[in-house]
Amino acid sequence: MGEQGFGYITDMLVFSVLISTAALMLTGMAPVDPRVDSARYASSFAHSVLYLLQNTSAEQFGGFEYKLDTEFEPDLPVVGDSAKRELRYKTITQLLAEDALLNLHVDIKGAEFQVRRPNERMDEKLRIFLKSTLDRIIGGRFGYRLRARTEVADLGSARVHFESEVADLTRARTQLCTETLMLSLPVSREELAWHIEELTGIDPNEAGFEIDPILEVTLELWSR
Amino acid sequence: MAFSVGEDLFSVLTITGIVIIFVVVLCHSYHVYMERRNAYQDFNLALDIAERLVNQVLAADGGQPGVIKPSSDRLENYSKILALHGTNLRVEIRSFSGELLFAHGIKPDLFKEYFSPPVSVSLPVALFWDQSSALPCELSVQVWRG
Numbered sequence: 001m002g003e004q005g006f007g008y009i010t011d012m013l014v015f016s017v018l019i020s021t022a023a024l025m026l027t028g029m030a031p032v033d034p035r036v037d038s039a040r041y042a043s044s045f046a047h048s049v050l051y052l053l054q055n056t057s058a059e060q061f062g063g064f065e066y067k068l069d070t071e072f073e074p075d076l077p078v079v080g081d082s083a084k085r086e087l088r089y090k091t092i093t094q095l096l097a098e099d100a101l102l103n104l105h106v107d108i109k110g111a112e113f114q115v116r117r118p119n120e121r122m123d124e125k126l127r128i129f130l131k132s133t134l135d136r137i138i139g140g141r142f143g144y145r146l147r148a149r150t151e152v153a154d155l156g157s158a159r160v161h162f163e164s165e166v167a168d169l170t171r172a173r174t175q176l177c178t179e180t181l182m183l184s185l186p187v188s189r190e191e192l193a194w195h196i197e198e199l200t201g202i203d204p205n206e207a208g209f210e211i212d213p214i215l216e217v218t219l220e221l222w223s224r
Numbered sequence: 225m226a227f228s229v230g231e232d233l234f235s236v237l238t239i240t241g242i243v244i245i246f247v248v249v250l251c252h253s254y255h256v257y258m259e260r261r262n263a264y265q266d267f268n269l270a271l272d273i274a275e276r277l278v279n280q281v282l283a284a285d286g287g288q289p290g291v292i293k294p295s296s297d298r299l300e301n302y303s304k305i306l307a308l309h310g311t312n313l314r315v316e317i318r319s320f321s322g323e324l325l326f327a328h329g330i331k332p333d334l335f336k337e338y339f340s341p342p343v344s345v346s347l348p349v350a351l352f353w354d355q356s357s358a359l360p361c362e363l364s365v366q367v368w369r370g
Binding site for chain 2: 008009012013015016019020022023024026027029038040041044045047048049050051052054055056057060061136137139
């Protein structure tokens with residue numbers, strides 16, 4: 001082979017390498033399926049889910065009910081299903097707010113203090129209900145994590161708060177968005193302070209803590 | 225440049241063949257890139273339209289955000305505005321069990337060549353039922369140009 005022919009082949013090979021690099025770059029730059037990877041879509045979707053939870057009643061998702069725990073009050077007369085509470089007409093966010101109020105957690109010196117509450121089962125039942133509701137609304141399009149929490153009331157020796165989480169992060173890859181909804185608990189500041197005092201024996205006002213009866217509901221969506 | 229009929233000519237033909245293949249691959253990559261980019265832009269347009277429908281066009285009067293009340297008249301007016309920009313719209317509202325509750329606009333013909341293929345976006349919404357209740361459902365918006 002002549003020297004010039006060899007040079008010509010080398011030029012062509014370099015040219016081919018440049019073309020394949022350009023092709024690879026183009027393929028890499030191209031956006032993937034927007035339904036799966038669009039943070040904007042996920043954000044809009046998460047907003048819509050939170051509004052939906054705020055506007056629709058539990059009845060629309062099969063209804064919500066639980067039984068009051070009457071074991072620690074043996075004198076309470078319970079006939080048949082009279083301990084059952086049916087909350088079909090409350091919206092899902094109203095249920096969350098009620099759960100937060102009825103099932104506040106009390107931590108004393110870093111360990112959770114087990115307070116016996118008649119509505120304890122609501123917490124667990126509501127998590128199951130929320131999971132099935134979110135599975136139905138989101139329908140496998142995204143991985144999700146829904147968190148509901150109140151501000152931590154630090155009363156010195158005791159800390160009072162509420163936190164609940166429902167998630168399905170199976171096959172979740174990257175977090176696309178976080179959207180938050182602020183809800184008012186269905187009590188006044190004074191009533192909440194009185195409720196906390198009942199649980200802990202400490203008056204939050206005397207402890208110098210100003211309580212905000214607000215529940216923060218956060219929904220994260222993850223790509224799959 | 226002097227070629228000897230034999231090795232050099234064979235090498236030139238081989239390399240020219242390889243270059244042609246690479247150029248075809250490049251053209252294909254560019255085509256795929258443009259297709260995906262257009263799909264992304266169309267998807268964003270469909271999302272804009274879906275958000276506008278939920279927040280303004282179909283928003284229930286004096287209702288909560290996220291609650292819609294379907295109105296053929298309002299959708300017709302909005303579709304006319306979009307049509308002026310060459311965009312076609314079909315709106316469907318389905319229950320989560322898949323039952324069609326409301327539809328507006330013609331279905332795109334899947335076998336017809338449009339300027340841009342139909343793109344759809346779905347958002348969960350609460351459908352205004354009566355003063356005290358709302359029905360959970362899914363708003364599906366299909367958008368195409370041409």
